[in-house]
Amino acid sequence: MFKKLALLFTLFSGFLQTRSQHVITGKVVDAGSRQPLESAFVQEANNPIAKTITDQYGNFSLRLNEENSSLIISYIGYKPATIDVKKNQNVLATLEHDIISMKDVVVISNSNSPKFSTLGKIDLDLKPVRNTQELMRVVPGLFIAQHAGGGKAEQIFLRGFDCDHGTDVQVSVDGLPVNMVSHAHGQGYADSHFIIPETINNIDYGAGPYYTQHGNLNTAGYINFSTYNNIEKSRVQVEGGLFNTFRTLAMIDLLKKDKDKQSAYIAGDFYYTDGPTDNKQHFNRVNIFGKYNLAISDRTQLVSSLSFFKSKWNASGQIPERAVQAGLIDRFGSIDPTEGGNTERENANIVVSHRFSSNSNWENQFYFSHYIFNLYSNFTFFASDSVNGDEINQAESRNTMGYLSKFSHKNTFSSWTLNSIYGAGIRYDATDSSKLAHVVKREFLNYIKLGKIKEANAFSYIEEQASIGKWFIDAGLRFDYLHFDYLDKLGPQLPAQGKSILSPKLNIQYTLNPKLQLYIKTGKGFHSNDTRVVVANSGHEILPSAYATDLGFILKPNNRLFLNVAAWYLFLEQEFVYVGDDGNLEPSGKTRRRGIDIITRYQLTDKIFATLNLNFTDPKSIGEPKGQNYIPLAPTFTSTGGIFYRSKNGFNGGINYRYIKDRPANENNSIVAKGYLVTDASINYTRPKYEIGLAAENLFNTKWNEAQFATTSRLKGEATPVTELNFTPGIPLFLRAKLSISF
Secondary structure (H helix, E strand, O other), X not given: OHHHHHHHHHHHHHHHHHHHOEXXXXXXXXXXXXXXOOOOEEEEOOOOOOEEEOOOOOEEEEEEOOOOXXXXXXXXXXXXXXXXXXXXXXXXXXXXXXXXXXXHOOOOOOOOOOOHHHHHHHHHHHOOOOOHHHHHXXXXXXXXXXXXXXXXXXXXXXXXXXXXXXXXXXXXXXXXXXXXXXXXXXXXXXXXXXXXHHHEEEEEEEXXXXXOOOOOOOOOEEEEEEEOOOOOOOEEEEEEEOOOEEEEEEEEEOOOOOOOOEEEEXXXXXXXXXXXXXXXXXXXXXXXXXXXXXXXXXXXXXXXXXXEEEEEEEEOOOEEHHHHHOOOOOOOOOOOOOEEEEEEEEEEEEEEEEEEEOOEEEEEEEEEEEEEEEEEEOOOEOOOOOOOOOOEEEEEXXXXXXXXXXXXXXXXXXXXXXXXXXXXXXXEEEEEEEEEEEEEOOEEEEEEEEEEEEEEEEEEEEEEEEEEOOEEEEEEEEEEEEEEEEEEXXXXXXXXXXXXXXXEEEEEEEEEEOOEEEEEEEEEEEOOOOHHHHHHOOOOOOOOEEEEEEEEEEEOOOOOEEEEEEEEEEEEOOEEEEEOOOOEEEEEOOEEEEEEEEEEEEEOOOOEEEEEEEEEEEEEEOOOOOOOOEOOXXXXXXXXXXXXXXXXXXXXXXXXXEEEOXXXXXXXXXXEEOOEEEEEEEEEEEOOOEXXXXXXXXXXXXXXXXXXXXXXXXXXOOOXXXXXXXXXXXXXXXXEXXXXXXX
């Protein structure tokens, strides 16, 4: 009887407490640009329990104990603000820019943490990126390699994966997919060169298949770039550097008044370089990007963007070590100087969001991309055709369209909250004349593959996020259905194939105190195979699943140090791979990867910061004999870091490095991809209306190999092909100066 009365008293007390509380809603924006600030920290003064972070639109809701209270609002790179609030008040908080401070990085129990978008913001502020390659390198542990003259999508390495050009990393911009499924060159091809780096406001990323809202290709992880909704000032910028490198940039604010209602800006850049190679690259690229925001009402927001991208280049390609050692060419020479290509992409993206209440939001996204790709490559030279050579042409024209609907609702109870997220959508890709052809000096000889691809991905998911005291539980289930159809113009027509997959996720974190958080992540992810593989293999082993677990902690013992350590394990199922370079199918067996990731950020003084990332990985094939079970090109140890000086005005700069250890280039480690240590540096003088800067890539002029492969090739005159390390040389010392004017 006593226990029942005690339970009734507890419930009644909770009810009275809930009745005495009231909810404050609000929005946090940049004072100048009115850019919404995502992940800003909001807390009731003198009440450490009442705290939250803003969503992607800068909105928040918080249950307070007092009718008249104060809110403390902080965000990385801004001055904290204290705002007095009253019952039922809708708050608009404006934050002023300030130098970044590690004290604004908070460990909070009621969000899906670690919130790597905060780290991305820190790294972008410390080291503003100068090109699209550096955008990728913001992600800890992610390495890239370029091996086709600058215009081809970069090869990506992450968590023991050679992801090729995006097979195991999902890449998006404002939710618009970058990866191209069933691409002429390779599955998941992610050409991010259409991004103008200065338009990027933040980078959200996550390692592993743990995120319900990210589906196909999210096995090693995902990257989502977010562009500015609004810009505070217009700017023009001119850059020049070695190797006849030139770049111009303009970002123009089109609507300077009443930015809370509507805003618009346009950005464009032109880039040209000959590169360091003996065969001049003549790489030129044009990007145009425009974005418009409209507050249709107090509750309904429209965000739309259009972009255009076009590039053309020549490439020196990969070269065999023996050609350099014999003196046939130098490191920057070429065996086939007719390599290169051109590509083009136009994007349209529309997002309409509506808030039904402070706790309910509905978001609808529509996107469309038109894409043209044309690439000439020669990896084996004369191995197959001793007369004409082995040069190939990969090309396609593609339309991609999609729709995503997401509804979220937050329920707040006396001692816990439940955030429910429901999503559904579809993506459709259609290519016309996706081809692989044998060519000589870019002149057509014969087709190897030719056909039309139609691939659709319908999906839905549910995610429940419960915050109970010090516990945060994130459970999700995702359903994907994929349909593959290939019209082969050179062979017999094979029937279309369909396949579905369920991907459960469960992430749990425990925030012991504001200094220490423990977490475990578990989940299943997948990447689809190329449509040509799916129909040729009659739908078998076409959606290889990845099963993974992370166990880690976040430590923030004081206002200057942030430490994230995670031990992880990932198992990838057997799959069949379409090799875009020769049009064949290859089986790829089961693999397992395990490792430890360490991410550290430390503020030495008010203006000096240090960053350090360490990534240890043990990647192995399953079912192969010991010594024959290496995964070619899979990284085993990488590290990046640097020291940076950052102030609001005056001199800024830093020096940073990236290191990758020697790693096997083939299954038995008889051919080794050589590691390297490359150091970059930059210095800028910043004033409110202008900035002058000097950047140095490969400061110490290190001789290093960027892309590396164990390739079987034959030079003209050789009797038989030779298998050895082929590589593209890394850039030597490269200096570049810039002048930026704001108005």
